[in-house]
Each structure stands twice: as C-alpha cells, then as structure tokens.
Amino acid sequence: MKRTALRNLSFAALAGSALVFASCDKSNDAPATTPDIAVSAEDQGLAEDETAAVADLVDAAAPTDVAVSGSPAAADADDLSRVAGRCVTRTYDAPTRTLTLDFGTVNCMGPNGVARRGKIVTVFSGPYRQTGATKTITLVDYYRNDNRHTGTRLLTNLGAGSWSLDVQNASITTPAGTHSWAAQRTYTRTAGLNTRTIADDEYSITGQASGTNRKGAGYTATIGQPLLKKFQPGCARTFVAGTVKIVTSKQKELLLNYDPTGTQACDNIASITVNGVTRTIRVGRGL
Numbered sequence: 001m002k003r004t005a006l007r008n009l010s011f012a013a014l015a016g017s018a019l020v021f022a023s024c025d026k027s028n029d030a031p032a033t034t035p036d037i038a039v040s041a042e043d044q045g046l047a048e049d050e051t052a053a054v055a056d057l058v059d060a061a062a063p064t065d066v067a068v069s070g071s072p073a074a075a076d077a078d079d080l081s082r083v084a085g086r087c088v089t090r091t092y093d094a095p096t097r098t099l100t101l102d103f104g105t106v107n108c109m110g111p112n113g114v115a116r117r118g119k120i121v122t123v124f125s126g127p128y129r130q131t132g133a134t135k136t137i138t139l140v141d142y143y144r145n146d147n148r149h150t151g152t153r154l155l156t157n158l159g160a161g162s163w164s165l166d167v168q169n170a171s172i173t174t175p176a177g178t179h180s181w182a183a184q185r186t187y188t189r190t191a192g193l194n195t196r197t198i199a200d201d202e203y204s205i206t207g208q209a210s211g212t213n214r215k216g217a218g219y220t221a222t223i224g225q226p227l228l229k230k231f232q233p234g235c236a237r238t239f240v241a242g243t244v245k246i247v248t249s250k251q252k253e254l255l256l257n258y259d260p261t262g263t264q265a266c267d268n269i270a271s272i273t274v275n276g277v278t279r280t281i282r283v284g285r286g287l
Contacts, residue, residue, distance in 0.1 A: 036248045037274070040219035041256075043179040044209055044246070047172055050144055051153060051165075051183075053114070056083045058122050058137055061090050061101055066124045069094040085110035097124040107146070118142035131159035148173040161189035167209075174214060181211025192231070203229040205242070218249035228264065235266040 060079040063071035071092055073080060080090065084101070087108035091100045099122040107115040119140040126133050137153040151170025155163055167183040185207035192201035205227040210220045227242030229235075241259040253274070260271040260280060268282045 036213065036215065036217035036219070036250060037246060037252050037254045039215050040211075040213045040217060040221075040248055041246055041254065043172070043213045044181065044211065044219070044221050047170065047179060047181055047211075048183070048209070050149060050172075051167060051170075053083070053144075054120055054137060054139070054153065055155070055165075057088075057101055057120060058099065058135065060084070061099060062122075062124075062128060062135075063092045063099065066097050066127055067094055083111065084116075088116075097126075098122070099124070103142075105141075107143070115145050116143065128157060131157055133157045158186070158188075161193040163187045165207075170211075172214075177214030177216070179211060179214045181209055183207065183209035201229075201231040205229060219246055221246045224255075227258065230266065232266065238268050238270070240264045240266060 057080070060075045060083050061073050062075070064074040065071045069092060071094070073090070080088070084103075085108060087103065087110070089100075089102040089104075091102070092098070093100075101120040101122075103116045103118055105117055107117050109115050119142060121138045121140055123136045123138075124133070125135075128135055134157070135155045137155070139149050139151060142149050149170070149172050152168045153170075154166040154168065156166075158164055163186075165183070165185040165187070167181070169180075170182065171178055171180040185205060188204045188206075190202045190204050206223050208220065208222040210218070212218050222245050224243040224245055225241065227239045227244070230240055239258040241264045243258070244256045246254045246256070255273040257271045257273070259265075260269065260278075269280060270282075271278050271280050273279075
C-alpha cells in the first residue's frame with residue numbers, strides 16, 4: 001500500500017526545529033546575540049520539533065478506514081512503535097472519527113529519550129487522503145519531558161502529497177516560563193510522490209510563526225527563501241536550503257541561512273547573521 005499521504009508530515013514542523021542553534025557546535029559559537037533573540041529562536045525551534053513529532057505519531061496511527069471503529073493503522077505495522085515506543089494505547093472510534101493516543105498518566109519513555117504522558121486526540125473530517133480532508137489534533141494533559149504542551153493543530157490535505165498546517169493557541173510551560181505561539185506552514189511536495197520509500201521525498205516549505213517566548217518577549221519567525229527538505233541519506237537531519245528571519249518585539253533581527261555556500265549540500269552547515277555579522281554554525285545536533 002502506498003504511504004504518500006501518511007508520510008507527508010513526518011518531518012513537517014522541522015521548519016522550526018533546526019532553529020535550536022543554542023545547542024550547536026560549541027567549537028564554533030554563534031556571535032553574541034541579544035538574549036531575547038536567542039531565547040525566541042530556541043523556544044520556537046523546540047516547539048516546532050514537538051509539533052513534527054506529534055504529526056509523526058498521528059500519521060503512524062491513522063486508521064485505514066475512518067468509517068470503521070477499531071480500524072487498524074494504515075501505516076506499516078511497526079511504524080507506531082518506532083515513533084512512540086511500546087507504552088502508548090491506540091483507539092479509534094468511527095462514529096466520532098476520533099483517534100486517541102494515550103500515553104498514560106505516568107511518563108512513558110519513547111525513542112530518543114523523550115518521555116511523554118497524556119493524550120493526543122485527532123478528529124478526521126473524512127478519508128484523510130482526499131484533497132481538502134482535515135485532521136484536527138488536540139493535546140489533552142499532554143507532557144513531553146515534564147513540560148506541558150497545549151494547543152490545536154489543523155492539517156489540511158492540499159492534494160499531490162502537499163499539506164498546510166495551522167497551529168493555534170499553542171503553548172509550552174516549563175520551569176523557566178511559558179512560551180506561547182501560533183504558526184502557519186505550507187508543505188509542497190516536489191519529489192517522491194509516486195514511490196513508497198521516503199528516500200526520494202523532497203518538500204518546499206513556506207510560512208511564518210509568531211509568539212511570546214518564555215522570557216515574555218514577543219517575536220516573529222518568517223521563512224524568506226523557501227526551505228528545501230530532502231530525505232536522501234545525509235540530508236534528513238536538517239534543511240539543505242532556505243532562510244528564516246526572526247525579529248523580536250525590540251526589533252532585534254537574526255537571519256538563519258541553511259545554504260551559505262549556495263550548493264544545497266547535504267550537511268548541517270548553516271549561517272546566522274546578526275547586526276551585519278555572519279558566522280557559520282552547525283544545526284540539527286540533538287534534535
């Protein structure tokens with residue numbers, strides 16, 4: 001069975017996750033940035049990383065037939081355990097078209113050392129492979145590594161393997177404060193639609209996000225040149241091209257460029273520019 005629709009958003013929210021340059025290679029530190037820019041970039045990156053993970057979980061568990069209660073997942077049998085571990089309970093109720101992933105009330109350790117508890121609840125508008133079909137994802141008492149995540153994610157099938165994502169009223173509460181944000185993204189598939197493997201998949205990503213970081217500073221994050229995502233070996237950890245501009249409420253600005261050499265190389269080399277000073281960094285470590 002072809003899985004083109006299932007894997008559309010497997011790394012959908014990476015439009016923000018590679019922004020976590022605060023934990024990049026310390027041997028090549030970024031230039032001294034103002035704290036609100038650094039915190040805003042880190043908060044937005046971590047938020048989008050978990051949004052991507054939630055999309056992975058839902059894709060791996062989505063029912064084969066939305067009209068049948070208990071319908072098995074359309075994905076490969078082992079996909080859900082690969083992304084969630086062995087301690088999630090999956091249920092699907094056809095009358096309400098509701099998929100529930102329940103991690104329980106005690107932290108459940110999954111892949112990559114991520115502990116989760118709570119529920120991910122998804123309501124399907126209809127057969128989700130159809131153009132125009134939607135998935136509405138709500139987080140219920142949901143925690144990742146003891147940080148509470150809230151908000152709604154609306155995914156809309158645009159056809160030809162492409163999707164839009166609308167993140168609404170989202171927040172992450174941590175011991176250091178609460179980051180709140182909203183985001184809109186469009187993921188346009190440019191390669192790999194007609195094959196089962198993800199190795200030849202490519203996406204062009206556009207959109208923006210805005211919010212208030214955990215220190216109370218406002219920011220916007222806007223994709224300038226579309227981000228290019230390739231899944232071939234060596235490329236899948238980050239983007240190979242594109243730029244993101246982060247501007248804080250104090251008008252401090254940072255530009256992240258994923259292709260400083262203009263070669264679209266499959267590496268984790270990028271650059272950031274602040275106050276006219278550009279420095280090369282490595283992104284994607286620890287994501």
